[in-house]
């Protein structure tokens with residue numbers, strides 16, 4: 001692989017950016033930063049953005065007393081600011097209301113029509129505006145949408161249908177051959193089982209929804225918001241002259257929208273004669289202190305607030321360290337605070353302690369450009385890499401990251417990082433260079449030099465996860481001027 005294209009979902013612009021959105025975006029950013037190191041900046045395309053059409057947004061605009069376009073324009077900066085506060089370095093910020101996108105979406109829909117994958121039909125169904133989709137009777141609880149706790153509305157319309165049913169076999173074949181990878185494995189199995197039960201055609205236009213891309217050749221309808229949204233991944237490559245990045249290498253999202261990404265989206269691409277994304281990966285869902293995150297419960301975590309309080313890096317660390325990517329998990333402000341202390345005690349103290357002894361004993365540091373394998377023999381504790389099955393395989397910090405990141409094992413890389421730091425602590429406690437210095441300054445200097453070099457390695461491994469911290473560490477290791485990495489909080 002010499003270039004990579006990574007995406008997050010485009011988030012509904014009327015949602016207030018919350019920690020769930022941040023989770024996907026941080027994960028994508030860590031990957032993008034790693035690949036930028038590995039492949040070069042210009043070979044990474046990392047796309048995020050906002051989803052701005054559809055009944056839900058039109059409804060919210062009306063409530064706010066604004067024209068839809070003005071309404072969405074006013075909201076986009078909330079996402080951009082949140083991502084800035086979390087140190088997200090996206091390549092482009094996509095908006096479904098950019099005119100080039102609308103035109104490309106129409107072209108694509110026309111293409112599906114020309115190839116015989118679109119048909120006009122009468123349709124009656126229960127539509128949930130919250131989900132922006134038709135629900136089946138069997139999905140309702142007490143007649144209501146279980147996710148949005150509102151009654152879906154009966155809609156009878158003539159709509160255009162995408163003939164998804166025709167594509168089931170081709171899609172299965174692509175999944176089973178591995179051409180289209182779906183992860184994690186358990187979710188892939190669920191998707192495959194469901195496809196095997198047969199696929200229903202999907203309505204891809206709305207007569208009742210004004211705020212959307214006009215259906216080509218029929219002014220009375222707009223294109224269903226999900227079709228418009230999914231196409232962002234493809235239209236972006238054309239709009240930003242990134243054609244060579246197509247097809248996407250990795251679509252990241254939570255499990256709530258895996259079906260759209262693993263079934264409807266690839267089926268659209270097969271029908272349109274485009275290459276399929278290589279991998280679609282759904283991570284789990286967050287609860288907050290064990291409860292579903294919701295406005296009504298008032299437990300929504302604002303990423304800006306926690307970034308302000310703990311710093312972007314500690315939030316990034318906390319999110320990805322808390323539970324394995326792909327599983328469901330729980331987060332809370334208290335848990336972020338605990339992770340902050342873990343960083344302060346584990347990384348911050350070690351750096352301060354080491355640098356102050358280096359200064360006190362006037363150690364001449366000598367950079368060694370350590371490899372993790374050197375680190376093993378150095379600490380005389382051949383545990384971590386061996387236990388992880390990495391011994392001998394990792395010759396550089398990039399190889400440590402390579403062992404975890406392509407598999408999306410963010411937590412594994414972070415556990416290892418902190419383990420290396422804690423082994424340095426143990427090493428210092430065992431060798432006691434402060435005592436050694438009284439009788440043998442050279443030997444004390446040697447020990448401190450060892451730890452110094454492991455810290456350089458740690459700073460490198462930390463870089464994609466905690467870019468600011470990594471930079472601060474490197475600067476302090478350069479200047480030998482210790483400063484708290486994670487200062488005590490009030």
Ligand code: MSP
Nearest residue numbers: 009010011012020021024051229230253254285286
């Ligand atoms: N606009 C659509 C996506 C279109 S993509 C072509 C949409 N937007 S959304 O704003 O609802 O964002 C959904 C995504 O937000 C999830 O897939 C996930 O990435 C993130 N999360 C939202 N809530 C979350 C949790 N509680 N936990 C983890 N991630 C969550 O769906």
